[in-house]
Amino acid sequence: MLARPRTPVTFGPSQPPSLPTERYGAPPLSRAAGRAVKPPVTSEEPVTVTGWSVSNGEEMWFEILPGLAIMGVCLVIPGVSTAYIHKFTNGGKEKRVARVHYQWYLMERDRRISGVNRYYVSKGLENID
Template sequence: MWYEILPGFGIIVVCLCVPGFVTPRIQKFQNNGKLKRVAKDWNEWWMMSRDYRLTGSHYIGRGLEAIPDKPTKK
């Protein structure tokens, strides 16, 4: 009968819902009690990509001397 599909349906629903409830708790555990990462991580990545754009390497940091004063027109 129709009620024979209820156990299988229940298993599918539980398997699809569990990751949505568990993932935020795992992230909170990994981020030391904060639900989201702090902006500091994004800022560090952004500066690393800036160094790569200016110097061609993530590991060579340059200061303001690497940025041209006036943009050159082509």
């Protein structure tokens, strides 16, 4: 079975070539390996990296900033929201309230032992005379 000869592709002024191989032809073949060899990149040609045109291989370090900001916000939101959820569900800040007589007795004991007449300043059991 004979193959049909390929017709040459010509581009008019309204249709520019879209692939580099169509514009410059096929890349040269290496004699040793028989594979295509990429031409070296010169400083005049821009290098395309993941859709961004970066000249001379310079890296744009500030491209990471939006991602860092998004990650920071995502890490802060759970901690802040937990504090507000606890505040609203528990009726505000935690108050030191003695609702039972035994709790009141323990607060008074701590106030006497502290030596400064404050129940929240504690010496600890090992320092009591």
